[in-house]
Amino acid sequence: MIADLLAWLTNPEHWRGAGGVPAQTLLHLYYCVVSVGTAMLIAVPLGLYIGHTGRGATAVVAVSNAMRALPTLGLVTMLVLIFGLGDTPALAGLVILAIPAILAGTCAGVDSVPSDIVDAARGMGMTSIQRLWRVELPNALPLLIGGVRSAMLQVVATATVAAYVNLGGLGRILLDGLAVGHYEQMAAAALFIALLAVAVDLVLAGISRLVVPRGLALAAEANRDGS
Amino acid sequence: MLEFRSVRKQYENGTVAVQELSMSAETGTITVLVGPSGCGKTTLMRMVNRMIEPSSGAVLVDGTDVREFDAARLRRGIGYVIQQAGLFPHRTVLDNVATVPLLSGCRRREARTRAAELLDRVGLPADLGRRYPAQLSGGQQQRVGVARALAADPPVLLMDEPFSAVDPVVRAGLQDELLRLQEELGKTVLFVTHDIDEAIKLGEKVAVLRQGGHLAQYAEPDALLAEPADDFVTSFVGRDRGYRRLSFRDSRRLRPEATDTVHIGDTSADVPSRAGWVLVLDAHRRPRGWLPPEAAVDGQLTEDQLVAGGSLHVEGTSLRGALDSALSAPSGLGVVVDGDGGYVGVVTARQVLDLIEEHRSSVTAEGVAP
Structure with missing residues (x-):
């Protein structure tokens, strides 16, 4: 098995052209970035609004829990049946998958801002919008980015189903292997999906370090030392 | 002058936080609101910068009803210090202090220069300005809180139990510092505390409030100790009030003698x-x-x-x-x-x-x- 896997991996045929590993990895990554990006455009503003106003929190929790329960494969199949084959239905499925984690992270982030800080901001004369941008959003960033990271991991893993509806990506390699009974090819695809997930998460961790304000990192450190 | 005209605050659930209360605080003095928890002292203070709107009655600053101002603008003109300091953890100390000037449209450089002056004024070294709140002690955070409230040079300062979260030694230091600052600045300070000793030490006039938002007595601290208005005030000011009153008796007529x-x-x-x-x-x-x-x-x-x-x-x-x-x-x-x-x-x-x-x-x- 291991020897077969090595043979597959070292075959130059598998590293070339549109069906090769590099191209499929890039395509996989493209699906992930586009769908998580779109999910952020929807979930972050919504989460900020809910966290800031405290309005609609229960409804959103209910809806996003229901969304989490949706089987992505079934959803994608349904979207394809409705809208036909193509990138859009598959990506829409991934977007729906990514929304709950980002929404929850954003809401929790705004919610976690200590009330005395918000009270001070209000008492010093910040308007509602100023409070959101200058105080709540920066302080919500650690949890918000945490939500994006967990959404990204789910999407990297689940983007494999895109192949089921005739799309590319690492799932293509996996499903093609399944179709012809080449288990070493399936194992190689699974390995690349796992490596991609780890690599993407490391990149997001790096971004998190860059955008989370230094004062918050210090505060988190102080809390850890204190407890 | 700060004036409360028969203000009353009743919440939707029927709780009355402040009951038809009238009093005024003189310009340039420290007025202390003191009482047990649930006496409405914080509610009363928060009416001044419209963090809470009274159900009836009016609050006037220098004769103008606070409702005539836009809430955010009104608040920028009133210093506000709260219990845990409430510093913004994501901003440096200097930028925390510069908050209000920046909100009022001051240039960043100007605001920071002013902030640095204020750090000095409240007794903090200049290099502290580059640090973050998490790197400061409780007492230092509270000083930064005071500096931040003073940054826009507001005539009125609201202080809500600002020193209650620090240990007694640091608290005494902060109280002395406030008195020293007040001597220089002469702000109209409304100070809320549950600690009668703090009230007597800081207040030029002290308002004792009773549960349910009643004003039990409003007097100078010496008078409060000498003639408590009723049993509630008597028990609130405590048993050794006779000894504490000596704080207001000066010793100029005392003749020290020589010893070996x-x-x-x-x-x-x-x-x-x-x-x-x-x-x-x-x-x-x-x-x-x-x-x-x-x-x-x-x-x-x-x-x-x-x-x-x-x-x-x-x-x-x-x-x-x-x-x-x-x-x-x-x-x-x-x-x-x-x-x-x-x-x-x-x-x-x-x-x-x-x-x-x-x-x-x-x-x-x-x-x-x-």
């Missing part, structure tokens, strides 16, 4: 033959401690042969300190020092009590005279 003194480094020959305690001074005539009666001195007198002294009474300050210095000294002699800490003389508890008696009889005589 020696200096650190003196030899046994210099130490007077004695039956009583001898006060030991250092080279700058500052008291260091006491030499017990009959104690043998071999060679030179050193610090470790001394018994620690009691509290020191600075000439001209309150009788409370004078009495305490006598009561806390091992010799029973309270040491009086001048402003620089140099030895002036000693007083006994008897002298202080005589002065109090003398004062009482003169007041009674005045009262009886037609």
Whole structure:
């Protein structure tokens, strides 16, 4: 098995052209970035609004829990049946998958801002919008980015189903292997999906370090030392 | 002037936080709102910057109803200090202090220069400005909170239990600092606390509030201790109010007397033959401690042969300190020092009590005279 896997991996045929590993990895990554990006455009503003106003929190929790329960494969199949084959239905499925984690992270982030800080901001004369941008959003960033990271991991893993509806990506390699009974090819695809997930998460961790304000990192450190 | 005109606050669930309350706070003074939790003191204070709107009645700042201002603009013109300081953890100390000037459209550089001045004013080193709140102690955070409230130079300052989260020693330091700042700045301060000692120390006038938002008494601290309006105020100001009142009695008529003194480094020959305690001074005539009666001195007198002294009474300050210095000294002699800490003389508890008696009889005589 291991020897077969090595043979597959070292075959130059598998590293070339549109069906090769590099191209499929890039395509996989493209699906992930586009769908998580779109999910952020929807979930972050919504989460900020809910966290800031405290309005609609229960409804959103209910809806996003229901969304989490949706089987992505079934959803994608349904979207394809409705809208036909193509990138859009598959990506829409991934977007729906990514929304709950980002929404929850954003809401929790705004919610976690200590009330005395918000009270001070209000008492010093910040308007509602100023409070959101200058105080709540920066302080919500650690949890918000945490939500994006967990959404990204789910999407990297689940983007494999895109192949089921005739799309590319690492799932293509996996499903093609399944179709012809080449288990070493399936194992190689699974390995690349796992490596991609780890690599993407490391990149997001790096971004998190860059955008989370230094004062918050210090505060988190102080809390850890204190407890 | 801050004025509350029959303000009342009733919440939707029927709880009354403030009950038809009228009072006014003089410009340029510290007015303290004090009372147990649930007495509506914080609610009352938060009406001034419209963090809470009264159900009826009005709050006036210099004669203008606060409802006539836009809430955010009104708040930028009123300093606001809260219990846990409420500093923004994601901003540096300097940017925290610069918050209000920046909101009011001040340039970043100007705002930071001003912020640096304020750090200095509240007694913080300039290099602290680059740090983040998480890197400061509780007392330092509270000072930054005060600096931030003062940044836009507001005429009115609201302080909601600002010192209650720090330990007693730091708290006393912050209180002294506030009094010193107030001497320089002369703001109209509304200060909320549940600690009657803090109220008496800081307030030029003190409003005692009772549960349910009733004003039980509004008076100068001395009057509060001398003539509590009712049983609630009596129990709230506490049992040793007679002793605490001495804080408001100055000691100018106290006549310190001389006592035997020696200096650190003196030899046994210099130490007077004695039956009583001898006060030991250092080279700058500052008291260091006491030499017990009959104690043998071999060679030179050193610090470790001394018994620690009691509290020191600075000439001209309150009788409370004078009495305490006598009561806390091992010799029973309270040491009086001048402003620089140099030895002036000693007083006994008897002298202080005589002065109090003398004062009482003169007041009674005045009262009886037609």
